[in-house]
Amino acid sequence: MILRLEQLARMHRAELADPPVVVALLHHIREAIEQPDPSREVLLALIERLYERVQEVPSLVVDVRTLERAVRDVFEDAAAGTDRSQAPAARSSKPEPASVPVTIYLSDEAPHADVQAAVETLLATAGLEVLDREDPILGSWFRRMRATISRAARSRAVREGALTATHIADARLLLPLDATITATMMQNVGPLLTSLQPTKDAVVRIGAVLVVKVDWQVHVLQLTAAQQATLDHRPQLATSPRDVISAIGLLNASSSPTAADSNARTAADR
Template sequence: MRVLVVEDDDELRLTLADALRRRGIDVDTAADLPEADRALAAGSYDCVVVERFLPGGDALDHVRTRWAAGWPMPVLFLVEGQAVGLDVLRSPEEYDYLVKPFDPGELVARLHGLSRRAALLAPDVLRAGSLELDLARYQVHRDGVPLTLTSTEFAVLEALMASQDQVVPRAALEERLHGQFDGPALDAVIARLRTKLGPPARIESVRGVGYRLQATPPAETVGEVGTTFPVTIYLGDESGHERVQAAVEDLLDLAGAEIADRDDPVRGSWFRRMRARTRAAATSRPGREAAAAAAHVLDSRLVLAQDATVTATMMQNLGPVLAALHTTKDAVIRVGALLIVKVEWTVAVHQLTAAQQLLLDHHPHLLTSPQEILTALRPDNASDAPPLPGHHTGQRERGQPDDPALPR
């Protein structure tokens, strides 16, 4: 159980937090209502313990306003004397109160009881816009179309939908999954969910905190905001990652796209997962004309339709990205249908087919393994992905030691 304790008395706040933690409850604290609002916006809690009267106002009024807006959190009030006014709030299943002074053991018992009663009222079906998750039938639909999810994907989506429009911390997601995932594996689950939910992007990364599912995702308007697509950068060592990432973002900008959200990087070797989306420029008349001028260098029938324009433009401007990779021995960069792989100083540039893009979506570990990804893209393992015309596959950079050429 995770609880937020809101109490302006410093000594009492610390005492309550310590007592709850010693009984196995995860606790965050806040000294006033604005601090509590910030904590609730950034985290996911099972219950809130709040002092009735705080320097910022009456917590009763604050909770009423939140509940009227659809806030689902059960609340336990701490009161002096009688619980005046609390009887007009909601049913006993959704709130409780304790009169000071009280025993910490009584507080823990009330919290568990309140949590159990609130759980009985939890809906069997969670909805977020066109997305529907049926807990009883273990089914997920979008616009009435069933989606096939693994048990782990279902559990993560349930946690996000239960707190839609609020940030769910990474630790909370991992706790719901009983600690079976580390950071990179959780990122892979999120990536698969984004792919299966489809555009527009609904799951937003909140840097350094966690993830948030938007109940109403931003609408896609043709000619204003286009599709989203994955962007990943893997470097064998983290030196130079700022230069490489800047070059990739500049490349996206030239193609009329921008980074929509980004996960925290994984250090040691360096890996970062992001998502980009096309801007108005990509679908404006000048953008279409620029893409048409570049389209002769690729067979757009091989790539997903929404990627063809962006890919055509990017492949004409790869120079700065390849230059940024000059000091990197091993790397994998994917930008939608464009793939750059570097193994032992040898660079290969690929135009991914739709089937190969799906392969990478379902096997994200390949994005951190330069040799394995080249093997997976061989014609005998997947549909043939021709190297981009005008760029050589298996070309060694000048000044690097001679090694056997990579398989094409």
């Protein structure tokens, strides 16, 4: 991740307000990570300073936040390992709630409220609700969120005997429902496309549904498992419409639109 940040800093040097400071901070972060006993506080302070210095480049902003989460996860995992060896009975067995990744990137922040509302409406249509959300990045507009099965959908599933209350939050919960959730969203994506009309470029991902807008042209795609893995492991693609098209072969995949694509575009046109 440090290597990638260094490469991005070189690529976007002309856009940065103070390139030497960004390079120096990356160097200090690398040195801090390579210490035999890295300091969590020092690393996070350096990363926060770096974040403040890269605001002009959205892809750098996203990657710095990704680095911060990775550093926090490493230290939390290390602490959990210590807790496991010292007091295993104290650990919580509660599973992480099943979640769907949601990202919104707009080249123009003006319609962000309408787009976010359309995304949340689409989630609700598929029986999902927002689990948590990060603060948006302004200028162009980017926000990362996670969604999970809504309370209403959980209650309905339990009533219908599809799931027990014990397993309702299991991280595997969404797997058998993925196809149904995705199909529902693909059939109801029209209002989201309408909300994107004022912006020239955009990338909106909700789990396996991807909407990419480049130079006013909209592409709607149902992602394969391999394409979802590509986006999961390359979070910077969430802010780059052209790069995401190249990375997952969107143009080839969309050359023969699915029925859901056609219906969505027709709904947006209306």
